[in-house]
Amino acid sequence: MSDSATLWTVIISLGVGSFLLRFTFLGFVGDRPLPAWLLRHLRYTAVAILPALVAPLVVFSGEDGGTDISRVVAALATLGVGMWTRNVFAAIGAGAATLIVLVYVL
């Protein structure tokens, strides 16, 4: 883990940055309409960045950069149940249960 100065830099910058992201339109833009291309890209931020962050964690989940099959199956279970039920809890439950069972059984 990084030292305390780094951590506080991150916390403060993220706090200020997140506030500005939230305030930009409400505060500065008022009720002027936004360009359609910008809204179109913003719509896909979460579904692009979160999977991009998770994919390497799943694929290189084993020791020394290998693949851990329990973790891959647990990830697929989370994803499958989440897309099927559209329920965050069902997805977490499925993923966690799969992982715990596989880790202790394998």
Add this chain to the structure above:
Amino acid sequence: MPITTTKSAFWAGVRDGAPFVFVAGPFALLFGVLATEAGLNVFEVMTFSLAVIAGAAQFTALQVMENDAPTVIVILSALAVNLRVAMYSAALTPYLGRAPLWQRIFAAYLLVDQSYALSHAKFEAEPELGVPQRMAYYFGTCLLVMIVWFGMSYLGAAVGTQLPQDLPLDFALPIAFLSMVAPMVRTLPHLIAAVVAVVVGLLAVPVPYSLGLIIAGAAGMMAGAQAELMLKGRTP
């Protein structure tokens, strides 16, 4: 039931927001636990949760810090995850943009998935609401979620060090992220954005400074936006 006063609008917001404590609570708890595991103390965890109030961005920051990425990449990655709140801000502006500045400052600070989703739906369904009623409803939706958010962050930080060592906590984060994102994949462009981001994300692992995440996220966003345009072009 029609909302007539500012007070009843506030309480309507509180009622509608109540179920979402069950969404915010577990994520706040998990953040407290994982942040403690990563070496943050209770004060740091609480300041983090209080300053940022965004589960996905906070988890991202933790994860990218663990990879020993440069600080600026940690910040950019977490802010990229949080870009959607800018979209929420844009979407609420036509309804709340005429409120007094101090109210808009507080509203911006409290803008999260739940307050956005509930309020936007409400304002659309009841266009006759005045700006003060809208603001009151909006703040109402935030009340319980925020109390639970801070409370559970604290609880997670407090119990984090006492959890059994052999729990596979390293994978709690991927599961949390996947569970958040899976229900968001509603259309073909969403799916295309996610698949492109995954493929580019895996290919970009060797890119230095953990920049791969930002590259992959941008590629996914562009793919989603392009797919949306092309699909729209086909249906008259």
